[in-house]
Ligand SMILES: Cc1cc2nc3c(=O)[nH]c(=O)nc-3n(C[C@H](O)[C@H](O)[C@H](O)COP(=O)(O)OP(=O)(O)OC[C@H]3O[C@@H](n4cnc5c(N)ncnc54)[C@H](O)[C@@H]3O)c2cc1C
């Protein structure tokens with residue numbers, strides 16, 4: 001028997017579901033009802049013909065809890081596939097953030113300079129503000145936000161993580 | 172203009188139910204379902220049992236389902252009708268009972284407007300149903316009904332709810348037969364053969380084995396129970412059953428160790444604790460069974476067979492798991508066993524059995540006899556002895572009486588034991604018995620009840636009388652919520668906060684007021700007489716037995732304790748005052 005006390009780990013789980021009303025509520029209700037943790041959750045239709053959506057969830061827990069989460073997800077009738085990208089091999093994950101910075105003078109210049117390093121694009125600008133679009137792994141997005149804090153950060157909107165396995169095969 | 176191929180939603184619904192083999196619906200009408208009731212009155216394929224409270228309709232459907240192996244069916248109105256059904260649905264969800272519950276809903280254009288008798292019942296029941304549907308188009312109605320029945324009975328069974336807006340059952344649409352309805356929901360039933368071979372190897376090599384069998388075998392069906400019995404007897408290994416598994420293996424077989432868990436026998440719990448190979452078939456390592464998790468069967472390799480992958484490694488990490496339907500898996504295990512003719516360690520097994528016989532010698536279900544006051548265990552034993560030749564269906568309510576029934580009845584056939592295990596719903600037994608009697612009109616159906624539980628759905632006495640359902644209700648009246656009183660005595664310093672009811676109805680008069688028969692026994696020498704009188708009447712009967720109010724259920728594994736730390740009886744109070752309630756065990 002394995003030791004019950006294990007370190008908690010972060011997992012990215014990809015769930016293919018029927019795109020029908022209530023399916024997101026089922027998934028979220030499962031997490032809140034059973035006390036599981038949601039760090040990020042994204043959902044959108046991915047196959048209009050088959051009427052399928054993909055939900056990408058970043059969660060954390062011990063090995064037993066992560067196994068429970070996946071098995072509980074598989075029990076839901078409109079859920080077709082559940083993949084743990086973290087353990088099933090290499091994958092890429094990205095999120096997009098829109099970040100509003102209001103400042104002037106030296107700070108405004110510095111914000112632009114850092115945006116350039118992060119390859120963030122200014123997609124809206126006024127005399128006293130920018131909206132930057134930054135795309136990348138969660139760590140990169142978080143680093144960018146931290147750097148913008150002293151430079152007049154006023155608002156952040158993030159998509160949450162989307163992820164997909166590397167290589168030619170479908171999940 | 173009416174297209175000649177179309178039907179009204181209500182017609183489609185009833186045709187779909189008939190095509191799904193429904194012969195009985197338990198229900199209660201109201202505005203939103205009147206078109207369906209109108210249609211029901213025009214046909215005679217489906218019988219309707221009019222209950223007195225919607226919760227009872229669901230428990231009755233559970234009784235019907237669990238005693239037949241078929242899907243039970245319920246029909247209630249929107250709003251309060253639907254919310255009244257919620258406890259029943261949660262009960263069926265916990266105990267894996269296949270049901271389809273049809274709820275009325277306000278017309279689609281009013282949904283979300285706080286309309287009269289509107290409740291978001293798909294939202295409310297999402298966590299306590301296996302799945303639910305809101306039908307928005309009459310053309311989808313037949314398909315949804317077929318899929319609901321398929322989901323309810325496939326894989327791990329459970330309750331499925333279909334919410335039916337009034338316009339959807341009034342509008343016209345096309346019917347679609349079951350044969351044309353495909354579902355994407357198809358759980359795996361065959362177990363992995365390599366794992367099965369590995370399991371047989373582990374079983375054959377065991378020195379101190381035990382079969383730990385649960386409700387999953389009952390869910391799987393009578394054939395699974397027969398295969399289980401065959402396999403256990405082939406091995407000659409001991410077998411224990413959970414509360415939900417009782418009847419899956421014959422109670423009178425010498426290989427049976429009795430129920431395990433919080434109120435299980437010494438031999439069952441000690442064998443679980445000391446075994447070297449545990450074969451779990453269709454049981455879910457419930458906290459009432461395991462006791463303190465970190466002391467649960469520390470020396471064993473564990474095999475777990477279950478159709479629901481989420482039951483595996485949930486509470487207890489196992490060494491070998493097989494996902495599949497019990498009947499299929501046991502059948503394959505028997506095949507492999509026969510083909511391999513494994514040599515079991517006869518010597519080790521003899522030593523194991525002699526150890527078990529030692530534990531059995533403790534006679535842990537014994538109780539002090541009395542010839543002045545009715546001991547509840549005595550009442551149950553006499554009830555069993557006087558009725559077993561008629562192979563009765565036994566339902567229970569929840570409490571001490573339920574545990575004594577589980578301990579002292581030695582039921583030999585599956586599907587004859589109906590109790591609320593997972594949710595522990597007081598008020599389950601009487602309506603469940605109603606459902607059983609509806610499915611088996613000529614059988615002897617008994618509800619073993621406590622005086623408190625029975626009052627939770629007592630209104631169903633009227634249903635029994637109206638529909639000529641001659642259920643026999645045996646109330647063990649100990650004047651207390653006995654199970655609560657027991658915990659207060661043992662854990663809360665004998666402070667009996669609100670567990671005593673100063674006033675109870677006169678149950679004999681109550682029975683008569685409903686048009687049923689009422690009988691009472693107050694002394695041990697009256698017990699046989701009232702049971703015989705009860706059996707002689709072909710009408711619903713309430714028998715009230717005035718039992719010893721101070722009696723407790725033993726053995727007992729106190730909250731937070733381990734299998735080898737049972738309290739054996741009133742004298743054995745060395746393990747009072749358990750340390751913590753955090754680890755594993757919870758409420759009454
Ligand atoms: C007052 C009170 C006291 C109690 N005390 C005890 C006690 O002392 N001992 C005790 O045992 N219980 C006790 N219980 C009951 C307890 O709470 C649980 O309900 C019970 O132990 C669960 O039984 P089970 O493990 O057989 O699982 P069930 O709830 O019957 O679950 C069945 C399992 O089998 C699986 N399954 C379903 N269908 C199939 C299939 N076709 N093939 C394979 N697998 C399938 C399911 O996925 C599930 O994992 C008590 C309850 C109450 C109310």
Ligand SMILES: Cc1ncc(C[n+]2csc(CCOP(=O)(O)OP(=O)(O)O)c2C)c(N)n1
Pocket residue numbers: 568569570571572573594595596597620621622623624625647649651652653654655759
């Ligand atoms: C609906 C509901 N409410 C409360 C409880 C908690 N509870 C469990 S057993 C019990 C007492 C049952 O009393 P009775 O029916 O007289 O049975 P006894 O234990 O006396 O045999 C109570 C209140 C429950 N299980 N169900």
Ligand SMILES: [Mg+2]
Pocket residue numbers: 570621622623647648649650651652653
């Ligand atoms: Mg009582």
